[in-house]
Amino acid sequence: MCIPNIKNAYENIVHACEKRLKELYPLGVPEVIENRYKTELGWLEKSKFLDDFEIFRLLSKEGKKTSQYISFRGMAPGSFLIYLLGNNGMNPLKAHYYCKKCGQLEIVNTHLFGIDLPEISCPVCNEKLIGDGFNLPLESVWGIDGKKHIDFDYNISSEFLPFAKRVIQKIYPENEIASYGLMGSNQRGNMIDPEKLEVRHSGYVVLPQGRTLADYPEITTYLEDGEPCITGFCTVLEQYNLKRVMLLPNGMIEHLMQLQRKSGIYAHEIGMKELRELTYYDLINSKSMGYEEDRVFSHETPQNFHDMVACNAIGHNSTFAVKRPSDDWYYEVKEKVLNNADFQKYPCVTREDFFDYMVECGLDRATAYKFSEIIRKGRSPREPEFDALAIPEELKNVAKMYAYVFPRAHCIEYLLMYARMAYYMKWDSRVYSAVIGRNKGNFIQYFR
Secondary structure, eight states: OOOOOOTTHHHHHHHHHHHHHHHHOTTOOOHHHHHHHHHHHHHHHHSSOHHHHHHHHHHHHHHHHTTOOOEEESSGGGOHHHHHHOSSOOOOSOSEEEOTTTOOEEEOOSSSOGGGSOOEEOTTTOOEEOOBOOOOOHHHHHTTTSOOOOOOEEEEOGGGHHHHHHHHHHHSTTSOEEEEEEEEESOOSSOOOGGGOEEEEEEEEEOOTTOOGGGOGGGEEEOTTSOEEEOOOHHHHHHTTOEEEEEEEOHHHHHHHHHHHHHOOOGGGOOHHHHTTOOHHHHHHTTOSOHHHHHHHHHOOOOSHHHHHHHHHHHHHHHHHTSSOOTTHHHHHIIIIITOHHHHHSOOOSHHHHHHHHHHTTOOHHHHHHHHHHHHTTOGGGOHHHHTSSSOHHHHHHHTTOSOOOOHHHHHHHHHHHHHHHHHHHHOHHHHHHHHHHTTTOOOEEEO
């Protein structure tokens, strides 16, 4: 007994992607972009994630209809298909310029993102162009053969949950849709009071046809309002043939939705053109970042979005970089990592940084991907093969500093949420302060 596949999922995804491609590239899709699209589409057709992409397409459509902001956790935004199907505009392609007037495409060989590039005139027709693309390699989300596991974990506002449930019910009309719960807390830091933990509403679970919650007493618990729900890790749910749609209410998105209503400016319409004018001072002043990222931003001076994403990643990676951090973890990271001469030559703070530098040092993409995965899991100090690689010793030394490395796409998604918060702050600081001041403590830490 299992969950039925979604009828016409592939055809619906192709139709939506082709429509979006025509909007983005009215004079024809450039060959390099067409190749990325066709590669991902071919892998998707053969993968086990076809239904997940279709669910994302339908949730995004509902999000646009209801003016709700939806973002991802993890690597999924590295997919070009996700960009075509979604609303928030994080283009994963290499940094580039594209002219809609004449169709000229210019790929820029840089570690910077397209949003960091200066405005230029098209060399063919003199149209003003702004950069695009966040340099997320194909391998970061699909692996080298399209078989990598992809998690579909969403950040949403709590008010989107009932809309999402209706979408899922329409997809699976013959199946019961149960609430999904995760243990969570508003407390920050490592010392969590167990008595203040609650089971938070964190999405939905599709039950096999003919089954109800009563059939799963061993993985049933209750949300804080008393509603029964399914709980458990993804691997546990798979053993019961249950399909989870993880929808995590996020305090920052709650704020974005309130600011959207106050301003009349839709959050998903604040695009790269608007965001590129923001600086790291704006992000600091918005007071929207988490404790770890804010600590890094207050000591570093990032000059562009690439550097700001790096600071975000440093905050995420901090506890892993120094193994057992004290209250002064930033200074430990500064001493052990940021001030290190090897790191200054190869400033790698995301998995994709290691991948990019290894490719630049001459490794083929398959080998670079293999070892970037070893690095991100903290296994490089124990792998003889890694020591034998024909790459600079300084790069190897940087890799061995980490016990875990976050994905670039995850850090970009969060940085862009912070940037949109800062955009609203610059629009009207008094309204912004009123919204943020009333809603302190919306941070939720989940335990899986």
